[in-house]
């Protein structure tokens with residue numbers, strides 16, 4: 336199983352040289368095993384991913400997208416995601432009812448003429464299927480997926496645990512724990528995972544003054560990974576004003592605090608990906 340980060344930022348795109356190394360695109364992660372593939376979130380990282388998928392002829396195979404929630408940094412690549420415009424594409428989207436609406440309604444509204452010249456989902460050439468997320472585990476293309484709601488300010492953001500033949504990855508983005516104490520549900524999702532991708536919008540100092548924002552610090556991410564017995568933690572959803580040097584500092588602090596057996600990386604856009612098996 337391989338994990339590739341196409342977008343690692345939260346909130347909005349970070350443009351400029353001081354963000355270039357980790358990358359400036361908003362959340363989008365690709366999980367592949369053999370020729371099977373899941374895409375998690377459609378931030379602006381999905382724009383380059385979509386181009387790469389079409390260049391590789393991937394429209395011939397069904398594509399599955401898991402959406403954690405529909406805050407704009409997690410769907411702003413959707414109107415520019417090339418497979419959505421290919422008549423041969425078949426795209427299944429799994430998403431939550433964040434503030435009460437079904438996922439297809441939210442995505443359709445995001446294309447309405449006030450926001451987009453596309454007007455409606457009906458104008459996209461791909462064939463779409465929409466599924467509302469629930470807590471029953473499900474299988475997609477031999478990936479075993481468990482989804483669970485995580486606290487994210489006034490709404491839930493859904494976390495995913497994806498188990499394949501070659502490893503298990505947990506994606507826990509946009510999560511803010513009350514008093515910084517990870518929920519049992521979060522720890523369950525990350526249980527003995529080979530890789531935990533976790534919101535680290537803040538450091539411990541700035542988290543205290545932003546507790547209601549629904550995001551985590553690297554300390555909380557480390558606590559989740561440690562209690563879950565995970566092997567590797569990727570700091571993710573870097574704040575858009577967090578420079579490369581500051582992300583390096585978070586990684587160094589988290590590494591110094593991590594127990595033996597837990598390695599820490601900063602999620603970085605466009606690298607060759609994290610290989611989960613055979614290391």
Ligand SMILES: [Zn+2]
Nearest residue numbers: 345346408509
């Ligand atoms: Zn976000």
Ligand SMILES: [Zn+2]
Nearest residue numbers: 404406487509
């Ligand atoms: Zn959010």
